[in-house]
Amino acid sequence: MRYRGAQGVHRAYTARIQAVHREVNGWKFAGFWLIAITALILTLLPAQSAVFAPPAGCDLTMTVQNRGCRVTQYYICDADPAGDQRSTTFDAEGPVSMTRIDAETRWMETRDLTNGIIDKLVPLAADHASFATLIETGRDNFDFWTLDDRGQRLRNIGEDVLTGETQVIDGVELELTEFRLRIFGSGGEQLFDAKGQQFISREHGRFYGGIETWADWTGEVSDVDNSPISFAMPGDPGFGSTTPLYDCSMQMVQAASRPVNDG
Secondary structure (H helix, E strand, O other), X not given: OHHHHHHHHHHHHXXXXXXXXXXXXXXXXXXXXXXXXXXXXXXXXXXXXOEOOOOOOEEEEEEEEEOOOEEEEEEEEOOOOOOOEEEEEEEOOEEEEEEEEOOOOOEEEEEEXXXXXXXXXXXXXXXXXXXXXXXXXOEEEEEEEEEEOOOOEEEEEEEEEEEEEEEEEOOEEEEEEEEEEEEEEOOOOEEEEEXXXXXXXXXXXXXXXXXXXXXXXXXXXXXXXXOEEEEEOOOOOOOOEOOOOOOOHHHHHHHHHOOOOOO
16 A cells, blocks of 8 residues: 555545645635536537646656546656656646656655655654565555655554456456555654555556545545556557546646635
């Protein structure tokens, strides 16, 4: 569950910060009539799709369209250790996160592009995550720490379990997993409790999101579905596209109906 976990924490954190700013600055969503008009305008506008350009020394290998209005670009870089993979995820408004994992799918580094937070894996761990262990035994427990550039330490405790089920999505064979993840602050307070279903690809050597439930420290519960819908390899239509295609209508309407803050 390495790929999704850190990103889930940052998305929840970012959502709360944005909600606070909206309230402080007096932002309010428009009424139904404005939302309806905005939705109509969005459906009439021609689709514009930028093409992702990986950093110098990196090669784009795959573009995956997901539910939840997300599209992710996967690439490998010559300067990284062998087996490392990088990804950049976009929503309807632009890039939201960048992640680097190693051959064991450990979160080596995660950058939240909406708030600038950078998380890195703490080298010493009670039980590092292991993709190889999951493949060999059908189960992997983990207990490790991450440290962000503000000095906040987070302890991640959980497990991934193969269910024995497989599913073919857009020609790619995936195996289903069940996961549990609890995230604690440095003082031992529990911040998040997540569980749900995800996918792995042995060929790709990584996890993909699925149907998940996240409960935060306030007791608020969120259900999300970030399941992959389509896979584009080099030469395929949609390869490199940064425009998400699924579950985006409401997100686009909300973004367009948000008044400009004049400070």
